[in-house]
Amino acid sequence: MDIRAEVWSPLQNTAVWLGAWLHGLTPTDDLVDALLDLGGSGLTDVLRDLRQVTRGVAGEEPVLRLVLSGPGEAPALRAGSAGAEAASVSGVGALVVRDRDPLTSHILVPDGDGDWQWFTDDLPQPAPAWLSPGEADQLLTRATEEAARMVEASGYRTDALSSPRLTVGTLSDFYDTPGLPGAVPPRAAKLFARADRVAAIVETVTQRLDDHRIDPQLLGLWRHIRAARMAGVAYAVREFGRLT
Known part of the structure; x- marks a missing residue:
């Protein structure tokens, strides 16, 4: 997959x-x-x-x-x-x-x-x-913290990813490219960055490290990542309309 x-x-x-x-x-x-x-x-x-x-x-x-x-x-x-x-x-x-x-x-x-x-x-x-950026960010944050607690409780450890809350820097350029237009509201940009960070965590453990022992804990984050992206787009485009 x-x-x-x-x-x-x-x-x-x-x-x-x-x-x-x-x-x-x-x-x-x-x-x-x-x-x-x-x-x-x-x-x-x-x-x-x-x-x-x-x-x-x-x-x-x-x-x-x-x-x-x-x-x-x-x-x-x-x-x-x-x-x-x-x-x-x-x-x-x-x-x-x-x-x-x-x-x-x-x-x-x-x-x-x-x-x-x-x-x-x-x-x-x-x-x-129609989640607000704050609501979507809160849901994603709570889901990430819960997944992290479950991972830590399982005793999972790896030298390449010492904490499930840390992302891998090599993925940051990919998730940032090709960027967003300058008119994007800061709240939407922050939400996209949060979704990118959690996405990098999931990809790092399951794909880059080829380690699937904690898939049940991490894959449950997918829905919240998607919800954050959809909420960020809706908010940004709505704000564009208010600027014109």
């Missing part, structure tokens, strides 16, 4: 860059460069269409949001819809883009090779959790 695919997704940064661009906070050239770095080059072909469907969208909800899923957790998209089925098959998540029609959503699903599928759904999507 590819642990990295479960704890990190380029869709997080892709969603933030798109949100900043749709609200006029980052130039097109910078967006295109970021998409190329993130492996989302196929989105460059539909930027004009995205601008068109989101023009005039109003309300407090963010113009786009991130949907991630994992083992035992279906994507939060309308059950049985083409977008939900495509997201389940791809396993890498989706972007939900709002339309001027409040009942219409556009579901963008990457295939992992740079191409994207676009689905338009005229029925309401499931309501997301």
Whole structure:
């Protein structure tokens, strides 16, 4: 199993860059460069269409949001819809883009090779959790502390990772690349950094050290990592809208 695919997704940064661009906070050239770095080059072909469907969208909800899923957790998209089925098959998540029609959503699903599928759904999507950055950070922190206690209670030790709360520096550059637009609110950036740190812990123990003795304690963090990333994207894009 590819642990990295479960704890990190380029869709997080892709969603933030798109949100900043749709609200006029980052130039097109910078967006295109970021998409190329993130492996989302196929989105460059539909930027004009995205601008068109989101023009005039109003309300407090963010113009786009991130949907991630994992083992035992279906994507939060309308059950049985083409977008939900495509997201389940791809396993890498989706972007939900709002339309001027409040009942219409556009579901963008990457295939992992740079191409994207676009689905338009005229029925309401499931309501997301709408966690605030503080709530998501608190849940992730509590889950991490509980996992750390369980690991320590098990007597687990390794020379390469002396504490389950420590991350490995060699992974930091990967999780930071290719960065985020300058308009990202500090609260969202902090939440992304927290999710990256916990993701690095999980990947280090299970993948880099090839040690699976404490998988049950660490893998339970996946859901909280995904929730933090989705909450951070929703908050950032909502704040972009308030700046314009």
